[in-house]
Amino acid sequence: MSAKKTEFNDLNAYWLVGFVDGEGCFSVSFNRKPSMVLGIEARPSFSVSQKSHSYEVLESIQNYLGCGGIRFSKSDGTYKFEVRSLAQLRANVLPFFLTYRLLTNKRHDFEKFEEVCDLIAGGQHLNVAGLSKIVELAYAMNGSGKRKYSKEELLKFFNKLKL
Amino acid sequence: MSAKKTEFNDLNAYWLVGFVDGEGCFSVSFNRKPSMVLGIEARPSFSVSQKSHSYEVLESIQNYLGCGGIRFSKSDGTYKFEVRSLAQLRANVLPFFLTYRLLTNKRHDFEKFEEVCDLIAGGQHLNVAGLSKIVELAYAMNGSGKRKYSKEELLKFFNKLKL
Numbered sequence: 001m002s003a004k005k006t007e008f009n010d011l012n013a014y015w016l017v018g019f020v021d022g023e024g025c026f027s028v029s030f031n032r033k034p035s036m037v038l039g040i041e042a043r044p045s046f047s048v049s050q051k052s053h054s055y056e057v058l059e060s061i062q063n064y065l066g067c068g069g070i071r072f073s074k075s076d077g078t079y080k081f082e083v084r085s086l087a088q089l090r091a092n093v094l095p096f097f098l099t100y101r102l103l104t105n106k107r108h109d110f111e112k113f114e115e116v117c118d119l120i121a122g123g124q125h126l127n128v129a130g131l132s133k134i135v136e137l138a139y140a141m142n143g144s145g146k147r148k149y150s151k152e153e154l155l156k157f158f159n160k161l162k163l
Numbered sequence: 164m165s166a167k168k169t170e171f172n173d174l175n176a177y178w179l180v181g182f183v184d185g186e187g188c189f190s191v192s193f194n195r196k197p198s199m200v201l202g203i204e205a206r207p208s209f210s211v212s213q214k215s216h217s218y219e220v221l222e223s224i225q226n227y228l229g230c231g232g233i234r235f236s237k238s239d240g241t242y243k244f245e246v247r248s249l250a251q252l253r254a255n256v257l258p259f260f261l262t263y264r265l266l267t268n269k270r271h272d273f274e275k276f277e278e279v280c281d282l283i284a285g286g287q288h289l290n291v292a293g294l295s296k297i298v299e300l301a302y303a304m305n306g307s308g309k310r311k312y313s314k315e316e317l318l319k320f321f322n323k324l325k326l
Contacts, residue, residue, distance in 0.1 A: 011266060014177035021178070021220070022185020054267040057184075103174060104217040 011060050017100040019061075024048045024106065026113035028138035029147075030154055037126045038158040042134050044116050046093050047082040055079050067092045089117050105142070112137040131158060174223050180263040182224075187211045187269065189276035191301035192310075193317055200289045201321040205297050207280055209256050210245040218242050230255045252280050268305070275300040294321060 025047050033041040046068075050058055058070050058081040068083035083093050094117060097110050116137050124130025132155060139151040149157075188210050196204040209231075213221055221233050221244040231246035246256050257280060260273050279300050287293025295318060302314040312320075 012177050014175050015181035015184070015266065018178035018181025018183075019185045020181075022182045022187075024185075050267065054269075057267050060266070103178065103223070104213065104220050106217075 011057075011064055013096070013100045016061065016064060017097070017102060019057075020048060020097075021102050021104045021106055023050070026106070026109045027141060028113065028116050028134065030135070030138070030149060032157075038128065038131055040131065040154065040158050042116070042120060042125050042131065042138070043084060044086065044089060044113060044120065045082055045084045046089060046113070047080050049073065049076070049078040049080045051078055065092050065096065086117060086120055090121060109141045112141050128158060174220075174227055176259070176263045179224065179227060180260070180265060182220075183211060183260075184265050184267045184269055186213070189269070189272045190304060191276065191279050191297065193298070193301070193312060195320075201291065201294055203294065203317065203321050205279070205283060205288050205294065205301070206247060207249065207252060207276060207283065208245055208247045209252060209276070210243050212236065212239070212241040212243045214241055228255050228259065249280060249283055253284060272304045275304050291321060 026044075027047070028042055028044045031041050031043065032039060048058065048061060055070070058079055061081050062068050062070060065083070067085070067088035068081055070079055070081050072078075073080045083089055094114055098114075101107060102110055116134050119125065119130055119134050119137075122130075125134055135151060135154050139147075189207075190210070191205055191207045194204045194206065195202060211221065211224060218233070221242055224244050225231050225233060228246070230248070230251035231244055233242055233244050235241075236243045246252055257277055261277075264270060265273055279297050282288065282293055282297050282300075285293075288297055298314060298317050302310075
């Protein structure tokens, strides 16, 4: 194991940004949560998935960024490194990708993701206009996978609260 | 466009190895080719695919490695940067990944791929024992996608020539 650990010390910032350009995912999911002002919770998440034989790379990324957790995803049989905490996203993940810029089109996802995190940090998810903006940004991102709700369903759900 | 070009100058070796750890593919395919001694041609290929909106990253990789071509893949609607020339693989691609080591399990694919390239360069694809070894290595690699022939079909095909 020690040989492997030594190799993983080679992980550097540019390797990580390249890896995330290839495999990483910035997404914002939405859940109904009656305790929230608008009944909807917006959850930003940064994740990277790998099959079990590359599990140690995920640990290495976790150590490197100093945050996040690793869990097994039954749906596709992969392990997923994930950061969901808004505080950790803003303290560790966003600054990293603002310093080491993504080179693929994923950069545009990151920019929207960053804006969503800022809006939530500023409490904008608690008013209709702010949450609408978050929904628009989230649904304009690629790689968000399957959605529980369509954008229209979501917007309709909390917009009707205005009436 | 000039702003983008400047950004792509940021592409460096570690970014590339990270990106390939995430998205790259080392594979060896086999085709029937009656003009070959054993009737089978082994074709090693290194490739990276992206959707059209990240096409420029593929050009950047092509420039960086100084070889390969980019083509549209109808089957999945992506653009694929690919190096198929054995000479270019040995002159440009293999030395790069021997210097900048892959950190995920894909490294094991690369090691098998390198061995296949060396075997072909040494003419070992022209005898049954050598080609059998190439087939075994190729089918032990991940990410090789759909296969035209099963390993058993291939081995049977050219082994019967021995009789």
